[in-house]
Amino acid sequence: MTRLLLGVTLERICKAVLLLCLLHFVIIMILYFDVYAQHLDFFSRFNARNTSRVHPFSNSSRPNSTAPSYGPAGAEPPSPSAKPNTNRSVTEKPLQPCQEMPSGLVGRLLIEFSSPMSMERVQRENPDVSLGGKYTPPDCLPRQKVAYGIYIINQYGEDTFNRAKLLNVGFLEALKDDEEYDCFIFSDVDLIPMDDRNLYRCYEQPRHFAVGMDKFGFRLPYAGYFGGVSGLSKSQFLKINGFPNEYWGWGGEDDDIFNRISLNGMKVSRPDIRIGRYRMIKHERDKHNEPNPQRFTKIQNTKMTMKRDGISSLQYRLVEVSRQPMYTNITVEIGRPPPRLARG
Known part of the structure; x- marks a missing residue:
């Protein structure tokens, strides 16, 4: 009788351990896919932001802008006779409204009049x-x-x-x-x-x-x-x-x-x-x-x-x-x- 009870107890313990292992595996998989999804979202936003940065601005929009570059350093500009690729279209991402509170503010400023400001x-x-x-x-x-x-x-x-x-x-x-x-x-x-x-x-x-x-x-x-x-x-x-x-x-x-x-x-x-x-x-x-x-x-x-x-x-x-x-x-x-x- 004692051996029978011991066997039943060991069986229950084994089932509980297996259930805990299965539960642990499921949790690990959920966390893994969540982190993976976050990485995908981060890289997609990062690539989109970098892509928007390389869109060219016309010289008239920035008075101090330099002349446009034509590829790697030392490369020759396209010849006037070269035909542009009409199959390509450049679409700039529209500007978003400015933030209500600009980034980069420092708060309290030290204002002194001891040194002249030219x-x-x-x-x-x-x-x-x-x-x-x-x-x-x-x-x-x-x-x-x-x-x-x-x-x-x-x-x-x-x-x-x-x-x-x-x-x-x-x-x-x-x-x-x-x-x-x-x-x-x-x-x-x-x-x-x-x-x-x-x-x-x-x-x-x-x-x-x-x-x-x-x-x-x-x-x-x-x-x-x-x-x-x-x-x-x-x-x-x-x-x-x-x-x-x-x-x-x-x-x-x-x-x-x-x-x-x-x-x-x-x-x-x-x-x-x-x-x-x-x-x-x-x-x-x-x-x-x-x-x-x-x-x-x-x-x-x-x-x-x-x-x-x-x-x-x-x-x-x-x-x-x-x-x-x-x-x-x-x-x-x-x-x-x-x-x-x-x-x-």
């Missing part, structure tokens, strides 16, 4: 920027057509400064260059962003980029602040009738713009305070840019003035347009402030 160095470090400060991504389709060209709007003469009016000029002059621009970034020339994740593009709501400047202790000075660097789509800009033209001297125009946005049913969007940081190039306040004593009264009257004062009423005289390697300099005459009424 325009020659800026040009060397940005070889893909063409004359006038224009750039187009070579490997993807931009989701927006930001007015990039970089346009510097310079006020002609020595009359009282008018920042908002110059920004209006920038909007119209950029559209003269390319009427398909649909996004506009307005920036003071003395502000440098400290984080490359602060993407200069337009959003569903008007964008205020310069959330924290070093002169304000990297904090937003007040909730309605819209100064420094801002971005609006073409439709948003036209909806508020652009910027006011009647703020001569320093201050007030940013608050007027904030009011225009609010009064037209929009809200200001901002990046995170840790990303929207800027350093200001230290300088003395320009002459003819003294504080505007009428700014507080004008801010209170935005609702009444914004329909008649803005891009629809802008007047200026174009003095000069100069295309530089990294930017376009536009000099305009914008007039002078109306005489103030004498107090009686």
Whole structure:
């Protein structure tokens, strides 16, 4: 009896071992085919990517491109009399939309003004920027057509400064260059962003980029602040009738713009305070840019003035347009402030 029970037990153990071995074999085969399939997918994608890279670009698409090559080094180019092979057709893979967040961003940037930065160095470090400060991504389709060209709007003469009016000029002059621009970034020339994740593009709501400047202790000075660097789509800009033209001297125009946005049913969007940081190039306040004593009264009257004062009423005289390697300099005459009424 004891031997019989022992035999039955050994038989069951053998069956269990065989079952485990079979199960192990099945699992190994599944893993093997899964890894094999992954390798096939990887190599197919790798070959497709390499194939797309060898498609030729025309010289006109890249200003710094070299002449096309004709096979191995030292090979002779085809003779003019040689007939092309009409049976071959070259089809380039269509470009895909650019990523929402570009690759290669580093985040926080070290911005120092201790050593000078020459325009020659800026040009060397940005070889893909063409004359006038224009750039187009070579490997993807931009989701927006930001007015990039970089346009510097310079006020002609020595009359009282008018920042908002110059920004209006920038909007119209950029559209003269390319009427398909649909996004506009307005920036003071003395502000440098400290984080490359602060993407200069337009959003569903008007964008205020310069959330924290070093002169304000990297904090937003007040909730309605819209100064420094801002971005609006073409439709948003036209909806508020652009910027006011009647703020001569320093201050007030940013608050007027904030009011225009609010009064037209929009809200200001901002990046995170840790990303929207800027350093200001230290300088003395320009002459003819003294504080505007009428700014507080004008801010209170935005609702009444914004329909008649803005891009629809802008007047200026174009003095000069100069295309530089990294930017376009536009000099305009914008007039002078109306005489103030004498107090009686």
